[in-house]
Amino acid sequence: MKTLVAAAAVALTLGTAATQAAAQAVEKKDLKIAVGGKPLLYYLPLTLAERLGYFKEAGLNVEINDFGGGAKSLQALIGGSADVVTGAFDHTVQMQAKNQPIVAVTQLGRYPGIVLASVKKAGEIKSFKDLKGKKVGVTAPGSSTNFMINYVLAKEGMKPEDVSIIGVGGGPSAVAAIKRGDIDAIVNLDPVISQAESEGDIVVMADTRTEKGTLDVYGGPYPAAVLYTTPAFIQANPKTTQALADVFVKTMLWLNKASTEDVLKVLPEEFFLGNKTLYAQAFEHSKPTYSPDGRFTQEGAEAALKVLKAFDPAVAGATIDLSKTYTNQYVEDALKRLAK
Structure with a gap:
């Protein structure tokens, strides 16, 4: 019994030390994340990361501000009241056309689920x-x-x-x-x-909750929810950006192994809209939409550009450098660490 208690004490000390080390490593410990509709399954990875304690493990104190839609959370980032956003990849393309570049650093959804x-x-x-x-x-x-x-x-x-x-x-x-x-x-x-x-x-x-439905609408794979921020934030806070990528990659890997019951246990009751069984069915409908590992593909970025050009004159008339709309650097680093 004494051995077990001692082992638990050591584990707790190591866990605390790890959290403190992570907190010291990041440039910006207190962060504001904007999201447009937190209870939507589109943004499920954000709530899972929060409730699984992954932000805290990474030494981050996160305040999540929920808005009525993705356009409003984008405005929060541009206006300076949010540090990062979980929002649609589309915005990274649109904002480049407006000479206000933003960069996606982790992909959460590989199909839109819309x-x-x-x-x-x-x-x-x-x-x-x-x-x-x-x-x-x-x-x-x-x-x-x-x-x-x-x-x-x-x-x-x-x-x-x-x-x-x-x-x-x-x-x-x-x-x-x-x-x-x-x-x-x-x-x-x-x-x-x-x-x-x-x-x-x-x-x-x-x-677009399935690959077939996504192909029927968009003609190709289409990135959905991502974690994005400004190039200025990344430049000033590279370790914080890496910590955020670590959190979301860890969440995506957990989600892709989790059962429906595992997911439901983590979520707050109010997410179920009064019907837990129906929510479980909705999650199972949406599960194929999530990214398996957080990586972006050039093919997905090209699909988004094609779609936006079809109805957005600003995008159609601009020269868009897709390599500046996303980076896999932080995801790859996170995957290497998590594989150890």
Whole structure:
């Protein structure tokens, strides 16, 4: 018994020492992370990293600020009220076109997981062309959900202005908008989509929760949620950037081995929208969307550029250097350390 107690004391001392060493190693210990819809399965790795204690292990004190959509969390970064963002890869391309470069340092999602569905209360919407003149709910204007509807319209020879975009958030507010009939169609993510589908309120028209669905919509692999920040932050805080990459790579490796039950045990009750069984189903629908290791691919970056060019005149008219939109440097270093 004494041996066990002594061993536990040594382990605790070593753990504390490791945390202190990590805290001393990073340039910026206190960090603000912005996210646009934290309960969405799109951003599940962020909540897992938080609740598994990985930020603390890395010597980081993290404050997570949740916004109504990805466009708003991007604004927080540009405005200086956030240090880093978990948001859509698309923003790294768009911001380069605006001469305000941001860099993705870890990929969280390899498929978008975004679903376009018609709302049954709106009457029959049988094709994408039937969306013309309709009210389409997205998480927030300018977010990745907005980009998906823009691209679907562009493929049909239509313009973003051919529909009315309405921000409905990514939680109970989105479900309520469907129930009330405030929108004719919705572009959103799980668990919102799975709940609305199970209750018979929507009909799925396009689904990027799978590889096939992603290929059907985008014609190739399409990076989704990433961890991104400014080049200035990375330059001033390389060790902090590495610590963040370590946290998210460790989380992705954990997630890809975890069972549904393992994941549910970690999450807060309010994420389940009152139905844990349905949330479990939503997670299983979305599990294929997560990156296996945090790495980016050039093919994925090229797909994002092609999509944005189709409806964003600023991107179409700019010379985009995709090598400046992401880096695998920190992910590769994290994978080497975690493999030891």
